[in-house]
Amino acid sequence: MKPQSAFEREPARRVFANELRETRYQFKESEDEKSPTYVLLPSGIRSNRIFIVGTLTEKQRQGDQNVFYRGRVVDPTGTFFIMAGSYQPEAMQQLARIEPPAFVAVVGKPNLYTTPDGTCLVSVRAESISVVDHETRDIWVLDTARETLDRLDAFGTTEDSNKAQEEYGTRPDVYRKIVYDALSQVQL
Amino acid sequence: MNLSEVTERISRKLEAKGAQPDRQKIESRLRRLVEEFGVNTAEAERTVTGDLAREYNLTGVGSTSTELRPISEITPGEWVTIEGKIVSLTPSLSPSIAQNGIIADSSGAMRFVAWARANAPVMEYGHWYRIESAVVDEYKGAPNLKIHSGTTISRMEKDAPLLPSITPVAELKPGVGSVRAKVIQNWEVSHDRMLQTGLLGDETGTIKFVIWKEEGKDQLDLNTVYNIFYATVDEYNGRLSLALNTAMYISDEGDIEVGRNETEIQGALVHIAPGSGLIKRCPVEGCNRTLSRQNYCPVHEIQPEFRYDLRLKAVLDDGIRAKNILMQREIVEKLAGITLDEAVGIAETNPLGMDEIFYRIRNAVLGRYYTCSGNEFGGRLLVDSCSPVTFKSEELASLLNRAGGEAA
Numbered sequence: 001m002k003p004q005s006a007f008e009r010e011p012a013r014r015v016f017a018n019e020l021r022e023t024r025y026q027f028k029e030s031e032d033e034k035s036p037t038y039v040l041l042p043s044g045i046r047s048n049r050i051f052i053v054g055t056l057t058e059k060q061r062q063g064d065q066n067v068f069y070r071g072r073v074v075d076p077t078g079t080f081f082i083m084a085g086s087y088q089p090e091a092m093q094q095l096a097r098i099e100p101p102a103f104v105a106v107v108g109k110p111n112l113y114t115t116p117d118g119t120c121l122v123s124v125r126a127e128s129i130s131v132v133d134h135e136t137r138d139i140w141v142l143d144t145a146r147e148t149l150d151r152l153d154a155f156g157t158t159e160d161s162n163k164a165q166e167e168y169g170t171r172p173d174v175y176r177k178i179v180y181d182a183l184s185q186v187q188l
Numbered sequence: 189m190n191l192s193e194v195t196e197r198i199s200r201k202l203e204a205k206g207a208q209p210d211r212q213k214i215e216s217r218l219r220r221l222v223e224e225f226g227v228n229t230a231e232a233e234r235t236v237t238g239d240l241a242r243e244y245n246l247t248g249v250g251s252t253s254t255e256l257r258p259i260s261e262i263t264p265g266e267w268v269t270i271e272g273k274i275v276s277l278t279p280s281l282s283p284s285i286a287q288n289g290i291i292a293d294s295s296g297a298m299r300f301v302a303w304a305r306a307n308a309p310v311m312e313y314g315h316w317y318r319i320e321s322a323v324v325d326e327y328k329g330a331p332n333l334k335i336h337s338g339t340t341i342s343r344m345e346k347d348a349p350l351l352p353s354i355t356p357v358a359e360l361k362p363g364v365g366s367v368r369a370k371v372i373q374n375w376e377v378s379h380d381r382m383l384q385t386g387l388l389g390d391e392t393g394t395i396k397f398v399i400w401k402e403e404g405k406d407q408l409d410l411n412t413v414y415n416i417f418y419a420t421v422d423e424y425n426g427r428l429s430l431a432l433n434t435a436m437y438i439s440d441e442g443d444i445e446v447g448r449n450e451t452e453i454q455g456a457l458v459h460i461a462p463g464s465g466l467i468k469r470c471p472v473e474g475c476n477r478t479l480s481r482q483n484y485c486p487v488h489e490i491q492p493e494f495r496y497d498l499r500l501k502a503v504l505d506d507g508i509r510a511k512n513i514l515m516q517r518e519i520v521e522k523l524a525g526i527t528l529d530e531a532v533g534i535a536e537t538n539p540l541g542m543d544e545i546f547y548r549i550r551n552a553v554l555g556r557y558y559t560c561s562g563n564e565f566g567g568r569l570l571v572d573s574c575s576p577v578t579f580k581s582e583e584l585a586s587l588l589n590r591a592g593g594e595a596a
Contacts, residue, residue, distance in 0.1 A: 010510065128555070131551070136578045146587060147507045
C-alpha cells in the first residue's frame with residue numbers, strides 16, 4: 001500500500017455573497033510557490049475554497065483565443081461572480097451546457113483583483129458546477145447560516161477572527177442580521 | 189568487550205543529566221580498572237559512573253538503574269531494572285540478535301531484544317528473571333527493552349501466576365497487547381509466509397490481525413471468541429494491526445457483540461474523483477484490481493474477461509473538513525438511480541462509453557448534501573449507508589432564533 005501523504009484537501013467554506021463581497025484581504029502561509037492562497041472572510045476564517053448554491057441568472061462566453069465563461073450566481077444576500085476558463089476545463093464545459101436560470105452548486109476558489117480605477121472585486125474561479133434542485137438550495141442556506149453563526153460565535157477567540165477584526169473591523173451583529181435576513185427568505 | 193562502547197554509554201547517561209563529561213577521561217579510568225586491576229566490565233562501568241556522578245554532583249545516575257520499575261511505567265530513553273516473566277520467545281531474525289520476545293510483569297508487557305554481542309545468559313520461556321541496567325529505546329513506535337553487555341540477568345526462584353490485563357481493542361497502542369476478541373472476517377492471505385489474516389473485534393472496535401507461518405501455530409476459527417495474550421501491536425500508516433506470533437491464544441466461551449466504530453459525516457459532495465463510475469475489475473480470483481481502459485491489470489496483465497463494477501470515489505465536505513469517501517456498487521446504484529446492468533448497457537452503446545456513466549453519476553450527485561456512515565480505512569470513509577439530506581423546517585426555525593433573537 002502507498003504511504004499516506006500528509007496532504008489534506010482544503011475544505012470548502014460556506015459563505016453568503018454579501019460576506020464574500022466584503023472580502024479584501026488575501027495572504028499566503030509561506031513563500032513556497034505551491035502553498036495555498038487564502039482570502040480572509042470578515043466573519044473570521046481563512047478560505048481557499050468555497051461551496052455555494054444559488055441561481056445562475058446569466059452566463060457569458062468571452063475571449064477569442066482563450067475562451068472562458070463568466071456567470072452570475074444569486075443567493076438571498078447578493079451575487080457571486082464566477083468564472084471558468086481553460087484551466088478549469090471541467091467547470092467550463094459544465095457551465096457551457098447549463099442554461100440560466102437554473103439552481104447550481106459551485107465549488108471554487110475565491111480570488112481578489114483590483115480594477116484600474118482601484119475597486120476591489122471578488123470572483124470565484126469554479127472547479128465544478130452542477131445543476132441542483134430547489135431543496136438543495138434551501139439546505140445550503142441553512143448550512144451557510146449555521147456555519148456563519150458558528151464563526152460569529154467564535155469571533156474574538158481565534159487567530160483568524162482577530163486578524164479579521166484588524167482588517168475589517170467586523171461587527172458580528174451586522175452579519176447576524178444578514179444571516180437572519182437570508183433565512184427569512186427561505187419558504188417554510 | 190569494547191570499552192569505547194561502555195564509555196559511550198556512561199557519557200550518555202551523564203549527558204542526560206546535564207553534565208559534559210570528557211570521554212577520554214572516562215575511557216582511561218575504565219581501562220585502568222579493567223586492564224590493570226582485572227575488574228569485570230560491568231563492575232568497572234558501575235564504579236566509573238558512580239565516581240563521575242559524584243564529581244559532577246549528579247544524583248540518580250547510578251541508582252535509577254537498580255531501582256525496580258513496573259513495566260507499564262517505563263518510557264523510551266530510560267535505564268531500568270525490572271523483574272518479569274518471559275511470556276513469549278520468537279525466532280531471531282538476525283545473527284546479531286541472540287533472543288527476542290516479550291517479558292511481562294503484573295503491570296504490563298514489553299518486547300525485548302538480547303544482542304548476540306551482549307553474551308547474556310539464555311532466558312527460558314515461562315521463567316522469571318531480574319534484569320538490571322537494561323536500556324529502553326523505541327522500536328516501531330513502541331518501547332523496547334535492550335539487553336546489552338552491561339546488563340545483568342539473574343534467574344529468580346519465583347513462579348507467580350501472571351494474568352495479563354485485557355485491553356479493549358479501541359485502546360490498543362503500539363507495543364504488546366492482550367485482547368478478548370472475536371474473529372469476524374477471514375481475509376485472503378497476501379503472502380506465502382502468511383498463515384492467516386483477517387479482522388478481530390470486540391465491543392469497542394475492530395483490528396486487523398496476522399499470523400505468520402511458524403511451527404506450532406494454529407489458525408483461528410471464524411466467529412469464535414479468543415483470549416489472546418501478549419500479541420504484538422504494530423503500527424503502519426497510522427493503522428494498528430495485531431501480530432499473533434508472539435501470542436498465546438485460546439478459544440473462549442461466549443459471544444461478543446462487535447462494535448463497528450462507525451463514523452458519520454454530513455456534508456456536500458464537492459468533488460467526484462477520476463476512477464468513479466463504471467469500472468472494469470480483474471477476474472483473477474482474489475485480485476479484483478481495477479483494470480485500465482486497455483484491460484490491463486498491474487499484476488495479471490491483459491484480462492479480456494473482466495467484470496464490470498460501479499463505484500464512487502468522492503470528497504464529502506462539511507465546511508470544516510474535506511473527507512475522502514468510497515462507495516460500493518449497491519450504494520451508487522441507489523444514489524444515482526442507475527443499476528450496474530443499465531450502466532453496462534448504456535456504456536456499450538453510447539459513443540462516450542464508460543465516460544457517459546461517469547458524467548451521469550456526477551450530474552446526479554455533485555453539489556448535493558448527503559449523510560454517509562461507515563468505517564474509516566486509510567484516511568478514507570468506506571461508506572456502508574448513505575442518504576440524501578432533506579430540508580427540515582424546525583432547523584430553519586432554530587437557526588432564525590439563533591440569528592435574530594426576536595423572531596419576526
